[in-house]
Amino acid sequence: MLIYNVTINVEDSVHLQWLEWMKSTHIPEVLATGKFIEATMTRVLVDEEMGGITYSVQYKVSDRKTLDAYYREDAERLRKKTVQRFGNALVAFRTELQVITIEKGPIKSATTHLFAYGTLQDPEVQKMVFSRGLKGEEDYLKSHSISAKRVGGLYPTIQKSADQNERVNGFVYIISQEELQLVDAYEGEAYQRKEVTLASGIRAWVYTEKTY
Template sequence: MLIYNVTVNVEDSIHLKWLDWMQKTHIPEVLATGKFLEATMSRVMVEEELGGITYSVQYKAKDRTTLDAYYKEDADGLRKKTLKNFGNSLVAFRTELEVISIEKVPIKSATNYLFSYGTLLDEEIQKMVFSRVLKGSKDQLKAHSVSPEKVGGLYPTIQKSGNAEDKVNGSVFIVSEEEMHLVDSYEGEAYLRKEVILESGIKAWVYLGKMK
């Protein structure tokens, strides 16, 4: 996993306007490219000799290929929008960080079953969400099918079907209660968590898209 870090020093006169634009417009547009898993915005706690306020925005990319695709397909257009809105009132520089490991407090015993059929099957995303690679087993969810409509136009979801023979293939993992809360945050408001019975007879949690 790679972190694309953008450090920006913003003039005091436009600081609040820029901050609002970043949170409501720019960062959502960067994430909408589908190239990043998440974004973290932080204020750098340092007094700048030349004035202004400094921020760091860290975007997590799955791998080098995905980050290079962002550079090629999206970065130039998004930077031009920034220049159009704020011109020379800010200075930005960019760095890349390679994630070597993530250490967290040991989790409590795993007692929840989680059925995944989409992005959480990817080991790099598992590392990002859980700080570990999950060990699971293949399973199926019957009477459900993959929806032709994707959440945000990018992410797969499933729907209950009227055909008992329909099935969705995936894997079932055992995770802790704390980790289920991490998944809640990862899936966000676009998904809802539902308990289902899998083909194996296991009662597991699955995330369904809140489709309009």
């Protein structure tokens, strides 16, 4: 995972106008390219010798190929819009950061069980969705099987089985309600969330194709 960081120093005379434009127009347009997972905007708490106010916008991107596609297909067009609107009233420089590890303390509100049998078992996907890795326990869902049909031709889903010996193996994780909303967004419109009882007796949420 990479972070595309843009640091901007903006003159006091256009600061409030620029800030509103960034939040309402520019950042949404960057995210609308479909290249980035999320954007975080922060103010740099330092008195600049050059004057003005400095901000940092960090765009999270899954890989180098996607970031290069942004440079090739979108960056120049969006930069021109900024220059046309604010001219020399701001100075920006850009850096690329590689995410090495993300560690978080225990989440006290993490009381929701999630059963993952597909991509959410991947540590890199977990970091992309939750900004942290998850620690889970092996478990399985009885009387179910992995469907031969793939959602969007790529992603797995499960189906009920008349054979009680069939099962879907996976991991059960404990997450917060807020994180469950992140999974909803990650799975998208093609999946639905259902509550099931795992072999361990744990009640957990699982995502299946909407026709399931």
